Amino acid sequence: MDLRVIIENMPSPQDRYDLHTHSRHSDGTTTPAEIAKLAAGLGLAGFALTDHDTANGWDEAREAAAEHGLDFLPGFEMTTMHRGRNTHLLAYGADPQDDEMAALLNLLGGARQRRAERMVEKLAQDFDITWEDVAAVGIRAIGRPHIADALVRKGIVADRDTAFATLLSSKSPYYAYAESVKTVDAIRIVCAAGGVPVLAHPAAKRNRSVITPAELEQLIAAGLLGVEMDHPENSPELLTELQRTVADFPLLITGSSDFHGAGKINRVGEETTAAETVLRIRELARIKH
Ligand code: AMP
Ligand code: ZN
Ligand code: FE
Ligand code: FE
DSSP: OOHHHHHHHSOOGGGEEEOOBOOTTTTOSSOHHHHHHHHHHHTOSEEEEEEETOOTTHHHHHHHHHHTTOEEEEEEEEEEEETTEEEEEEEESOOTTSHHHHHHHHHHHHHHHHHHHHHHHHHHHHSSOOHHHHHTTOOSSOOHHHHHHHHHHTTSSSSHHHHHHTTTSTTSTTOOOOOOOBHHHHHHHHHHTTOEEEEOOTTBGGGOSOOOHHHHHHHHHHTOOEEEEEOTTBOHHHHHHHHHHHTTSOOEEEEOOOBOSTTSOOOTTSSOEEHHHHHHHHHHSSOOO
């Protein structure tokens, strides 16, 4: 065994991308430019910005990426429902101006906002918290992280993780469901808008069980092209099962950090995607730059 050969074959950061990050345009705490800086510091080839329900950070991210000599892939993440499962869907290179795509982003953004308002209304009955406390940050895509941070600022809970584990958990009386859409419908809209739909973190611990082969087949029939296999929140058991399921289908395999800035431990570049996979995504997507 020649040690030099092993080293040369090791994946280098120059061939890797982080394809799932959130900025202040949704529920991350950093700007897109800060994400670009972190990616450049690690020597990554590029990154995708995938804020919830919005393309608002793309221009800033693209510009910052160029300044650092990084490649930028535009994306967003949508919360959808597939057969009773809360299913997060990533879309790369979809045109946010496409009529149906724009309508879907608008619908999901509105549903996110109304759901946050309902949760804050419930919390306000028992705690000293108002919508103004939560929305003070002036961000459109208000989610549970923003409610959590307001609860921390008001001294109601100790930290964000505690907020998620208690008052904001899906079992809490203060929890509210958001109106959503079927994953298959979102996938069709993404494809028609020239995008590449990728199933986000299906092996994450909080999913409790992995998508079945039959369920995955339905998504592929609708146009699903990839699966985010590597994710910091994966459960090893669910990942093993997912690997068995995915092996039977010709899907792109991605990996990403799901960086949210402070308040969540996920770090940029923690999980990554091969440059050749990104090249394939670009070929399949309408947006080339
Ligand atoms: P929501 O989409 O409003 O239901 O909130 C869930 C989002 O909060 C997901 O995108 C999570 O990744 C994110 N998040 C940020 N910080 C945390 C945390 N400390 N615990 C759990 N989820 C978090
Ligand atoms: Zn998020
Ligand atoms: Fe997600
Ligand atoms: Fe995410």
